[in-house]
Structures are given as structure tokens and as C-alpha cells.
Amino acid sequence: MSLYEQYPISLYNNLTKEKVKFEPLTPGRVGMYVCGPTVYSDVHLGNVRTFMSFDVVFRYLAYLGYKVRYVRNITDVGHLVGDADEGEDKIAKKARLEALEPMEVVQKYTNGFHDVMRLFNILEPSIEPTATGHIVEQIEFIKQIIDNGYAYEANGNVYFDVKKYNEDHPYGELSGRNTEEMLSNTRELSGQDEKRNGLDFALWKKADAGHLMRWPSPWGIGFPGWHLECSVMSTKYLGEKFDIHGGGMDLKFPHHEAEIAQNKGCCGKGGANYWIHGNMLTVNGRKMAKSEGNGFTPEQLLTGDHKLLERGYSSMTVRFFMLMSHYASTLDFSNEALQAAEKGYKRLMASINLIDKLPEAGTGKIDEAKTAELKASIEKAFADLSDDFNTAKAIASLFEISTSINTFYQNPNQLAVIDKATFDYVIQHFKGIIFDILGLQNETSGGQNAELLDGVMKVVIEMRKQAKFAKNYGLSDQIRDDMKAIGIQIKDEKGGEMSYSID
RNA sequence: GGCGCUGUGGCCGAGUGGCUAGGCAGAGGUCUGCAAAACCUUGUACAGCGGUUCGAAUCCGCUCAGCGCCUCCA
The missing domain is CATH 1.10.730.10 (Isoleucyl-tRNA Synthetase; Domain 1)
Incomplete structure (x- = not known):
């Protein structure tokens, strides 16, 4: 009997809002996708928490005997800058500010991200795909969504048609949003916009003349919209249906909602069975x-x-x-x-x-x-x-x-x-x-020089024992205090034995 | 405004209808030359007010306080 049969997992599924027994699509195997970082700046401790949470999920599944394929992407293109820079890519913006090549920015922060993951003993995923490495797949994905009638082109941009989609599939099922209401609320805001509706989101954005990241597509030179890479890469590596999708709570809307819509809009299936969200560090x-x-x-x-x-x-x-x-x-x-x-x-x-x-x-x-x-x-x-x-x-x-x-x-x-x-x-x-x-490492053992330290401490302890035996408490206390000062605690035990620990 | 979440003893933080969470700090004790560590014992806790129930921190309602998402965000 495997451990996973002995200790069956139940988990809170954000899609259905209830705790359910975990049953993978293929017995004994688990496909898990987690939204990785956008590599345009240093990760902070809050980011670390999410990846650590899913690191434990990954480790636990594996420990129980599941064969896990864990996909965690690197988003190195595609996130639009929110404020005045509508249409410009985060990576490209940063690149211009720092006078660097976009891929130089990507490389720098990807390396930094990996360093941080290693520092916290967060395991590498099975596959760590990048958005720029899957432009072709993303274009194909968009084509399929257009063919299915859930997206439209406008002036070199391609938008996902939320209203149309909502007629066939519930948009907002994950985040509990009332799409009808949102559609009517945003209608006026989209006056001069080329979007048919304010809720529509970009699948492909036209690159203007100064834009640094650009790829050819059936709709002209441009770059993929945010949300898209996760749909595409999870489908490519885990299939149209897979087991677990994770990410930070703040990605629930619109990112994950859009992801589900893209998946269904393309393949008719919504991707993951179980949606798990890690909460914020405050x-x-x-x-x-x-x-x-x-x-x-x-x-x-x-x-x-x-x-x-x-x-x-x-x-x-x-x-x-x-x-x-x-x-x-x-x-x-x-x-x-x-x-x-x-x-x-x-x-x-x-x-x-x-x-x-x-x-x-x-x-x-x-x-x-x-x-x-x-x-x-x-x-x-x-x-x-x-x-x-x-x-x-x-x-x-x-x-x-x-x-x-x-x-x-x-x-x-x-x-x-x-x-x-x-x-x-x-x-x-x-x-x-x-x-x-739990992925903890023992920082309190001697590390590389453990044997050497152990030998040294034997000598020190023997000296202290002799001092104590001679009732030379001044010396025995000094040995203890001096060792304490450099971070080693000597402990007296029953029967005159002594041990030490590293602070 | 819409959707959702939280409020637990000095601090952090699990739990969620009846059974000790745990860690840290505090108190007492054992051990010890002294200390540290360890071990044992110990705490008025469940925001407030109602309600359901034999029984609620746990379910329901209201009130108060705070937070998240709705724009990029792990």
C-alpha cells in the first residue's frame, strides 16, 4: 500500500469552494502548474511564500509516492504596464529605463529568482518554461480561439470576447464575479476603445515603433498578452485537463479567470481540476x-x-x-x-x-x-x-x-x-x-567541517571536564563562556558528560 | 459600490459543533558547583450582541474593527 493510499489527500478547491478528496486524472500521477514570477525586478519575501507553499505541495505529493510533473513558468514578456504606458510591455519598459536589452533584464532577474529559490531550498520544477520560448504556440492558441469565435482582431490587436464567451461558459466562476453586472458597469468606459467591451482582454498586442520586444504574427508585429502564456504552456506540458493549478491569491482575478476562459475558448476544457491559492504575506x-x-x-x-x-x-x-x-x-x-x-x-x-x-x-x-x-x-x-x-x-x-x-x-x-x-x-x-x-535544512550541524569541529570540541570539552573535576570553576566557566561568545553552547549532562550545540 | 476573507490567551499561530493544538515569552519545579539546555507542571483565549442546539470559539443574524481582489501584483 502506497503512502498516498494510506494518507489520502483532501484539499480546498477554489473552483468549487469546498474541501474535497484529491483524485488525480491518472492514478499515481499528478500534473501541477504554478504561476511563476514576472522577471522584471527582484523577488521579495511575499513572492517567496507562494513558491514555498507549492514547493511543499510538490514535495509532499512526491513523498507520498505520486509521480509528479510540476510546471512553473517564467513570465519574461507579456505583462502590460498598468498606468500611462498602456500597450507597453513591463520588460521592455524596464529595459529602456536601464538601457539594457530586454533579454538582459530577463536573464538578470531570472538568475536572481533562482538564487532566491535555492536559498530557501525550494526545489526546481520539472519544467520551467518561458513565455518567449512559446511564442509560436501562443499564436496557434490565439488562432484557435478566434476560429472558435471567442476572440476578434482590431487594428493589429487581438482581444478575447468576454461577452461572447459568457454566453457559452460562465466567466467569473473562479473568482465569484457576476459577469452580467460587470459587463453593464464597464460599457460606458469603453467608448473610444477598440475593445468591444471593457472586460475584454488582450491576447495579442501590436508593437509600436519603439517597442523592444516584437514578433511577427498573422496580425502584424507584436507580442502576446498577459494571461496567455499560462494557458498555452500548461496545455502543452500537462494537457487540456490536468490536476492542480496554483498561484498567489492576487492572481485569482483577472489572471486565473482569464486563463480558464482561454483554455475553454481554445479547447473547450478549463484546464485544472483543482485550483489552489496561496495567501499573502502581510x-x-x-x-x-x-x-x-x-x-x-x-x-x-x-x-x-x-x-x-x-x-x-x-x-x-x-x-x-x-x-x-x-x-x-x-x-x-x-x-x-x-x-x-x-x-x-x-x-x-x-x-x-x-x-x-x-x-x-x-x-x-x-x-x-x-x-x-x-x-x-x-x-x-x-x-x-x-x-x-x-x-x-x-x-x-x-x-x-x-x-x-x-x-x-x-x-x-x-x-x-x-x-x-x-x-x-x-x-x-x-x-x-x-x-x-517541509524542505528544512539543518543549519545547526557543523556543515562542511563537521568532523573537524567535532574533534576540536572533544578537546575543548575534555579540558573543561578536567577543570571541573579539579573544582577550578573559574576556568571551566571561562571555557563555557568563551565558547558561547563564538556561538557554541556547551551543555553539562547527567553523569558528568558534556555536549555542544551551535547557535 | 461589487466579490471574498479575517478578528483566538502577553506575542505568533492551528482548530472549527462536545475530546490538551503547537511555538515563543512568563511562573513554579527536577537536574546542576553555578548556568544553559532538557524534562515536568502552570495561564483569565476564542471582537461585541442576539439566535439555533442537550451543548458553540466552531452554525445563523446583526454590529464593530481590519484586510484582499475588482489596474500590475505571489
Whole structure:
């Protein structure tokens, strides 16, 4: 029996607004598409949260035994600039400002994005397609939508005909919008517009003379509209129907709504069965966003060099902080919360570090109740993760196991009564959940020079033991304090033994 | 204005009809030369007002406060 049969996943489907059992189209296989970044500026911590949320979904599906194809795109063209620059592409605008080639901008911020993903131990997707790499497919997609009667050309531009589409398919099913109402509300606004209706959105935009990104098409020189690349690339790599589509909450409308419309307008099918949205990271109750100026880069996070940061925090502290809440809830950033998360993270890692030092389990008379209790904790963690990927709840169970490990270390006789096979099973998955599913890394072990450090610490500890034995407390305390000052905590244990941990 | 969401103990944050969430901080204790860590014990919590129910933080209504989307946004 596979793990995914043992712990069947249920998830909240934003399309149907209810929590349902997850059933992939093809048993044992999952196709997942997540809207990636628009690479025209640095990603901030809020962006990171979304990708981390879906990273855990990806990791969890894989851990349970599903074969997953995870597609996360790079949008390197196509997003229109909102204000006065209607018709101009975000990438192109930035390029002109910085006097760079558009692809130079794309390359720079794509590299930056990848660096950030690595920093937070967010896995690479199976496919990371770019919009510029799929211009041909996008043109074909538009042609099909036009043939189906859901789009029209106007002066070198192609628009999606929302009103026409809405006659055959519900536009607004994902975001719960009343399209009839919206159509009547926007009618007057579109007076001199070449759009038939204010709700219509561009599939293809004509490039004016100064526009830097341009491709030939049946409608003239231009570039694809926003929304389109996701429909095209998800269809290409996952099919007209696939399992999961994810993205940030703020993409729900209009981006995802348009995506569904494009999919149905082209292929008659709406793409994903399950729509999942990650919620926003907030600062003082407000969304972290570029326009708010309340975001910061990973470098600033590590160094603490930002007005919002009292000091720096490690990437794993941040990862743990984010996983302590549910992906669908807003999460408020604060220094206090980060510091609490840091301690919690270290506590978890400290018990991980003790595992190898534990004596053999099950050497005494097995206590069935105690054994079952320990096993229940790991089973609870799995059940929680299968309940809409509730990492916050699962972590609570992990702390139970963490406490057990600490107890076993101090009182080996309590480990002696735990069945060995069960104990090994629990530990295997305890580590599995922490490292493979939650994607945490152990920053508290010695890293590259672990063996060397361990050797040095043996010498230091031996010196302190001798000082203590000679009741030279001045020296033994000095050794402890000096080590503490450079970030190593020496701990006295029962029976005169000592251990250390890295702060 | 339309659509939707949130309000949980000192802080963060799960839960969502009856069963301890958890972390951080605080208090007491065990251990210890002292400390730290660890372990044990401990907290008046569910915005307000009504209603449904044997029973509600959890369902319904109203009020208050705040947020998101509706324009680019993870």
C-alpha cells in the first residue's frame, strides 16, 4: 500500500469552494502548474511564500509516492504596464529605463529568482518554461480561439470576447464575479476603445515603433498578452485537463479567470481540476508588495539591513516561520514572530542532532501503549499534511516527537520499552517530513567541517571536564563562556558528560 | 459600490459543533558547583450582541474593527 493510499489527500478547491478528496486524472500521477514570477525586478519575501507553499505541495505529493510533473513558468514578456504606458510591455519598459536589452533584464532577474529559490531550498520544477520560448504556440492558441469565435482582431490587436464567451461558459466562476453586472458597469468606459467591451482582454498586442520586444504574427508585429502564456504552456506540458493549478491569491482575478476562459475558448476544457491559492504575506496587516515599499530582498533578510528588520534571520528560520501557518491564511511578518520561529526551529534541529546519539531502542520489555503513542504522533503528522497540506498542524506533532527524543536521550530506559521497528519507522518519517517534505535544512550541524569541529570540541570539552573535576570553576566557566561568545553552547549532562550545540 | 476573507490567551499561530493544538515569552519545579539546555507542571483565549442546539470559539443574524481582489501584483 502506497503512502498516498494510506494518507489520502483532501484539499480546498477554489473552483468549487469546498474541501474535497484529491483524485488525480491518472492514478499515481499528478500534473501541477504554478504561476511563476514576472522577471522584471527582484523577488521579495511575499513572492517567496507562494513558491514555498507549492514547493511543499510538490514535495509532499512526491513523498507520498505520486509521480509528479510540476510546471512553473517564467513570465519574461507579456505583462502590460498598468498606468500611462498602456500597450507597453513591463520588460521592455524596464529595459529602456536601464538601457539594457530586454533579454538582459530577463536573464538578470531570472538568475536572481533562482538564487532566491535555492536559498530557501525550494526545489526546481520539472519544467520551467518561458513565455518567449512559446511564442509560436501562443499564436496557434490565439488562432484557435478566434476560429472558435471567442476572440476578434482590431487594428493589429487581438482581444478575447468576454461577452461572447459568457454566453457559452460562465466567466467569473473562479473568482465569484457576476459577469452580467460587470459587463453593464464597464460599457460606458469603453467608448473610444477598440475593445468591444471593457472586460475584454488582450491576447495579442501590436508593437509600436519603439517597442523592444516584437514578433511577427498573422496580425502584424507584436507580442502576446498577459494571461496567455499560462494557458498555452500548461496545455502543452500537462494537457487540456490536468490536476492542480496554483498561484498567489492576487492572481485569482483577472489572471486565473482569464486563463480558464482561454483554455475553454481554445479547447473547450478549463484546464485544472483543482485550483489552489496561496495567501499573502502581510506587514502590519498590509500586503507585502512592491507598490507598498514594504518588501525586502533575501540579502537584506540575512543581514537585517532593512527598516523592517531588527536583525538578520537565516533562510531556514524564515522557511520554518512560513510553514508554521497554513498556506491559505494570511501571515503577518514581524520580528517577534521571526524570533519565536527561530527558537522553535533550533529546538527541532537540536532533537534531530540527538538521534544519532541515542542508544538502541527496544532492548527492554516493550510497552505497547508507549510505542503506539509515539507512532500516533507521526501518523497524525501525515494526516495533517494530507488535510489540505496543513504544515502548521503537522509541525505540532513533530514537536511531540521532538520532546520524546529529548526524553529518550536523558532517560534511555524510556527508549528501551519502545519497539525498535516502530521507533525506526517513526524516526525515518520524522526526518522525512522535516527534510524532504517541509524542505528544512539543518543549519545547526557543523556543515562542511563537521568532523573537524567535532574533534576540536572533544578537546575543548575534555579540558573543561578536567577543570571541573579539579573544582577550578573559574576556568571551566571561562571555557563555557568563551565558547558561547563564538556561538557554541556547551551543555553539562547527567553523569558528568558534556555536549555542544551551535547557535 | 461589487466579490471574498479575517478578528483566538502577553506575542505568533492551528482548530472549527462536545475530546490538551503547537511555538515563543512568563511562573513554579527536577537536574546542576553555578548556568544553559532538557524534562515536568502552570495561564483569565476564542471582537461585541442576539439566535439555533442537550451543548458553540466552531452554525445563523446583526454590529464593530481590519484586510484582499475588482489596474500590475505571489
